[in-house]
Amino acid sequence: MSAPRATLTRIAMRLLPLATGVGMILAWYAIHFGMSSEQRFLLPAPHEVARAFVDEGPALWGAALNTGGGALLGFGAAVAFSFALALVLSISPLVRASFYPYLMILQMTPIIVMAPILILWVGPGLRSVTIITFLICFFPMVVNTTQGLISTDRNLVDFFRMCKAAKWQEIFLLRVPAALPYFFTGLRIAGTLAPIGAIVGDFYAGNSAGGQGGLGFLAIIYSSRFQMGALFATAAVSCALGFVFVAGVIALSWLALHKWHDSFSHTEN
Amino acid sequence: MxxxxxxxxxxxxxxxxxxxxxxxxxxxxxxxxxxxxxxxxxxxxxxxxxxxxxxxxxxxxxxxxxxxxxxxxxxxxxxxLAFVFQEPTLLPWLNVFRNVEVPLRLHGGVGAAKRSEIVSRSLALVRLADRMDYYPRQLSGGQKMRVSIARALSVSxxxxxxxxxxxxxxxxxxxxxxxxxxxxxxxxxxxxxxxxxxxxxxxxxxxxxxxxxxxxxxxxxxxxxxxxxxxxxxxxxxxxxxxxxxxxxxxxxxxxxxxx
Structure with missing residues (x-):
């Protein structure tokens, strides 16, 4: 019947992405060799990037760990503090009205402008990288979690009140679990921002840290030396770090939501 | 009387x-x-x-x-008193058993064994004893409403x-x-x-x-x-x-x- 066709489709689903990748590498080579020999260094060939990976391996790995560590610390702190603040903000519209404008200021000030200020305040290195990551992750987490906490189904709140639930029961047994989908929306945004924040922070604050800097610092060094292959390798590692964060967040939200939330509905009934 | x-x-x-x-x-x-x-x-x-x-x-x-x-x-x-709403108003993150248990937990003072007995009895009344482990989204509209009724009955x-x-x-x-x-x-x-x-x-x-x-x-x-x-x-x-x-x-x- 249509079984062979279904199998073919499945094979195509596996092969086509690979084919696209191969095509892109070929196109990359074509552009590389199409450039004049003086300009060719601007776009290193894939094998040159691969060689840079090997040559600069230890430096890249160490930098990725530094950046990843800073990102994780700032991200974790943002999650904890934003959750606490969201609980406070969910108390009443009055509380929200008195805090939101200032949160907006925090969000609207570009991190690139804030970074030098912070470095002067707390000094370069991991500390400022963590704080910059924290600042970039904090806002989407607070906004989404607060929205979740105040969007509890009216009927469920009535049901809890009719059961004479205590205020803490209403918050922790009803509002918090009901807010989880919103919380994870914020977490996904923060998860993509955290490595970016850490790299931006490191770009400013990584140098003169005494020890080894992170990926942002490495990018500065490689670009000053015109090491294009290594610069591309740094970009690839940064991208991989982003993937690790997003994958981690998706795994967490799957654990928390897949059994009951419609965003993971595979068992339609 | x-x-x-x-x-x-x-x-x-x-x-x-x-x-x-x-x-x-x-x-x-x-x-x-x-x-x-x-x-x-x-x-x-x-x-x-x-x-x-x-x-x-x-x-x-x-x-x-x-x-x-x-x-x-x-x-x-x-x-x-118990209230049955227009909507089933179940907590989507709890399975059927846990949902029926909610009022008993909120009132407090009922031990786990006793709760389990009451929940089983309530679910048997609405003929859903075999759906205890299901989550609300796995139930039909009628089944959800029956869970909601069982939940109301749980407080006798x-x-x-x-x-x-x-x-x-x-x-x-x-x-x-x-x-x-x-x-x-x-x-x-x-x-x-x-x-x-x-x-x-x-x-x-x-x-x-x-x-x-x-x-x-x-x-x-x-x-x-x-x-x-x-x-x-x-x-x-x-x-x-x-x-x-x-x-x-x-x-x-x-x-x-x-x-x-």
């Missing part, structure tokens, strides 16, 4: 309700429910029938007048408040649940207050029907339904039933015509 002198289990005396400075929702509503009554409130939209349930439940206070529930005021009658209420619980279901499911609910009532003998838009459902379920008029909400007329319990599919086909359905429809229409 079961003599005419027994005090009513729920009594409303000259109850007025308005929200804030808004218009009068309920105007001097008075009636008394005897133990075991199945009272249906029916009337045009905005006549305040759901408001009456909320007042009895203690969720909102009266503006004027008094409500007595089982010898006390509604807010201290917790545990004697003496008074059950049902706010249009079957309104969103298809007719066949609704008829089934009507019969099931009456069958459970045969066993557990609570007093019920039921809000519906369906005349057929009102006549099938109740021994008393209170027809209300709107703007402001007032009691317009009371009808007694003297059809014997248990009621079945045959009841629906019987002449007295159909005559009553016609009569209630006529009164409802005259109430609708009262509108300015």
């Amino acid at each position: 079961r003599q005419g002198t027994a005090p009513p289990i729920v009594e409303l005396r000259d109850v007025d309700k308005r929200f804030g400075d808004g218009p009068l929702i309920l105007d001097k509503v008075s009636f008394a429910a005897e133990r075991g009554d199945f009272i249906t409130l029916i009337g045009p939209s905005g006549c305040g029938k759901s408001t009456i349930l909320r007042l009895i439940s203690g969720l909102i206070p009266v503006s004027e007048g008094r409500i007595v529930v089982d010898g006390t005021d509604p807010s201290s009658a917790v545990g004697r 209420p003496r008074i059950l408040l049902l706010d249009e619980p079957f309104g969103a279901l298809d007719e066949i499911t609704r008829n089934h649940l009507n019969e099931e609910l009456l069958a459970i009532r045969q066993q557990l003998a609570w007093t019920a207050f039921f809000v519906t838009h369906s005349v057929a459902e009102a006549v099938f379920m109740s021994n008393r029907i209170l027809v209300m008029s709107a703007n402001p909400g007032r009691l317009h007329e009371e009808l007694r339904v003297d059809l014997p319990y248990p009621r079945t599919e045959e009841t629906r086909e019987s002449a007295p039933y159909q005559k009553l359905v016609g009569e209630v429809s006529r009164i409802l229409r005259s109430v609708e015509d009262l509108k300015p």
